[in-house]
Amino acid sequence: MNVDGFARLLTDYCLEVQPGQQIQVSSTTLAAPLLLALQREILERGAWPLLDVSLPGQSEGYWAAVTDAALDSFPSAELAAAQALDASLRIQATDNANALASVDPARMARAARAQAPLREARVAKRWSITLWPTPAAAQQAGMGTRELEAFVERALFLDRDDPVAAWGELRAFQAGLIERLAPAREIRIQAEGTDLTLNVEGRTWVNSDGKRNMPSGEVFTGPHETSAEGVIRFTIPTAPRGVVVEDVTLEFRAGRVVSAKAERGDAYLQATLDTDEGARFLGELGIGTNFGIDRPIGAILFDEKIGGTVHLAVGRSYPETGGTNDSVVHWDMICDLRAGGTLSVDGEPLLVDGRFQV
Amino acid sequence: MNVDGFARLLTDYCLEVQPGQQIQVSSTTLAAPLLLALQREILERGAWPLLDVSLPGQSEGYWAAVTDAALDSFPSAELAAAQALDASLRIQATDNANALASVDPARMARAARAQAPLREARVAKRWSITLWPTPAAAQQAGMGTRELEAFVERALFLDRDDPVAAWGELRAFQAGLIERLAPAREIRIQAEGTDLTLNVEGRTWVNSDGKRNMPSGEVFTGPHETSAEGVIRFTIPTAPRGVVVEDVTLEFRAGRVVSAKAERGDAYLQATLDTDEGARFLGELGIGTNFGIDRPIGAILFDEKIGGTVHLAVGRSYPETGGTNDSVVHWDMICDLRAGGTLSVDGEPLLVDGRFQV
Incomplete structure (x- = not known):
């Protein structure tokens, strides 16, 4: 996987990071190589990388323990932070694509309704989303992990000499x-x-x-x-x-x-x-x-x-x-x-x- | 390691978590078992666990890439979040006790001076600090990891029938x-x-x-x-x-x-x-x-x-x-x-x- 090229594409093309900006980067520990490369690229541009890293099992543990009362609210610290950000990047990096399959969809919808202000604060700023090829994502795809890595490189044009130019061609x-x-x-x-x-x-x-x-x-x-x-x-x-x-x-x-x-x-x-x-x-x-x-x-x-x-x-x-x-x-x-x-x-x-x- | 007992001691004795509170818990991925147990204990008390998880190598990577200009500032999103918290817990969980040994102390002091408002916001709220026994911490101690785990249990009175009572005796x-x-x-x-x-x-x-x-x-x-x-x-x-x-x-x-x-x-x-x-x-x-x-x-x-x-x-x-x-x-x-x-x-x-x- 061309991790450095991936990080530069996200930093310069997707987020267009500028000096002094606060850039939240959210993912799981499985995306560690990309997260550390992004930290470096963002810091080198004089901006702040705010890494928001989840543990394998954290999301599943959350839904197993959260009380009904909490579903109707959200922590104000998250909203305060979201409002101060300049941009956010979410990197999907699953350790189990089916982790939340047994969670009651009604409870998830209830939480989603309560968290509307958080969602609105995030999309009011620049945002991007991408995917890091994990073994679980490869399993979901029916591929080997290296096979998925190569697939992701082709999908993102990271296999081209100039990925940004390739995205420009697709835009045209x-x-x-x-x-x-x-x-x-x-x-x-x-x-x-x-x-x-x-x-x-x-x-x-x-x-x-x-x-x-x-x-x-x-x-x-x-x-x-x-x-x-x-x-x-x-x-x-x-x-x-x-x-x-x-x-x-x-x-x-x-x-x-x-x-x-x-x-x-x-x-x-x-x-x-x-x-x-x-x-x-x-x-x-x-x-x-x-x-x-x-x-x-x-x-x-x-x-x-x-x-x-x-x-x-x-x-x-x-x-x-x-x-x-x-x-x-x-x-x-x-x-x-x-x-x-x-x-x-x-x-x-x-x-x-x-x-x-x- | 008595992870559940450790998490309950932190939740009920150290932090005295109350419903609706926002509790930031900071550590590295190496403390994952304790972090996930704390997430559960805090959620079960109707409070918000805000896990702030660092990757192995993240701190070292930060100091390798941060610009001089950034040393004199800090991201306002962190201050905004800190001000909204009710309490914070930091869990030391090192992957290398010497990770920052070669960082210029003058640069660290410069950053520490700039971050004074962040530090003040954190200590203005309830806070606690503890340690998770990692292999690197055991190596620093000249112990095996299991030996350090047992040592930590004795130090925290987690080997007693009633750790909270033992802390009460020491207080007296x-x-x-x-x-x-x-x-x-x-x-x-x-x-x-x-x-x-x-x-x-x-x-x-x-x-x-x-x-x-x-x-x-x-x-x-x-x-x-x-x-x-x-x-x-x-x-x-x-x-x-x-x-x-x-x-x-x-x-x-x-x-x-x-x-x-x-x-x-x-x-x-x-x-x-x-x-x-x-x-x-x-x-x-x-x-x-x-x-x-x-x-x-x-x-x-x-x-x-x-x-x-x-x-x-x-x-x-x-x-x-x-x-x-x-x-x-x-x-x-x-x-x-x-x-x-x-x-x-x-x-x-x-x-x-x-x-x-x-």
């Missing part, structure tokens, strides 16, 4: 897509088991170029909340909070999920759609453009970026898209068009069988 | 000592190579009962700053910031160190005494009362508590004693009276050859 490609998408009204997605239309008229498409999500490689917007009509089948599994959910089919009427089924994880799917009213409406439509990612690894940060796929999220929309759906849920699900399928823009195919028509 | 014993010390004017320390007198008239003696230092077992005060006269030899080595200093002799005139010599680490000793003017005056006189600690382990938290020893600190005094000496330095050095020596109170022996005359 995505700008071309957005030129076609921005004036559009109707998006239609068609594949086996899928025929869904969405209205995106007037909404903003975001060029996600790796500064916030590393890796990125997607353009996304928030569809009109009551516009989704039809059915869509998500053939790539997702594992929100460690619960594996496979082969989801959602049927929409006037934007609302009126029927839902998962071949695996159906109880979790039904419970999540019932979390709040916004959980039954779409918050996001995204199109993956990263051809350095050629298969799912069970981490949504990567899987939703697979070049030639499309994803929808039920739940909270991103305000910068013009989307207005509100929920504590934001669950991205991926429809793979590479084995046969089309995404059309006002009737013109943009993506056919996983290849962009540009 | 120390209260008896303070009855004799409180009205006293002159303390005289005599041993081979040592004959030193100090004036403590009107100063407050603190009964250090394990709530702040775990373990404790000492009574201490701040002598009058210009009162020290004579010479003292510190026969127990100390290792401030990882620099080993052995067999220190200090000569005082009107409270000021006028001559100093160390058989090992002399350059560090001389540099430290030159840090600022207060570094040449005494900030503390303490008497160790913990007979669960029978030999030095190279960690001052333990060594200064050895039953039957006396220690003096050059540098900063504790305001609660009435001491007024100011410095960024606070360096405890230990004079072992157990092999032959006397501490007298206004001419009456209180401690003879390591045994209290009570």
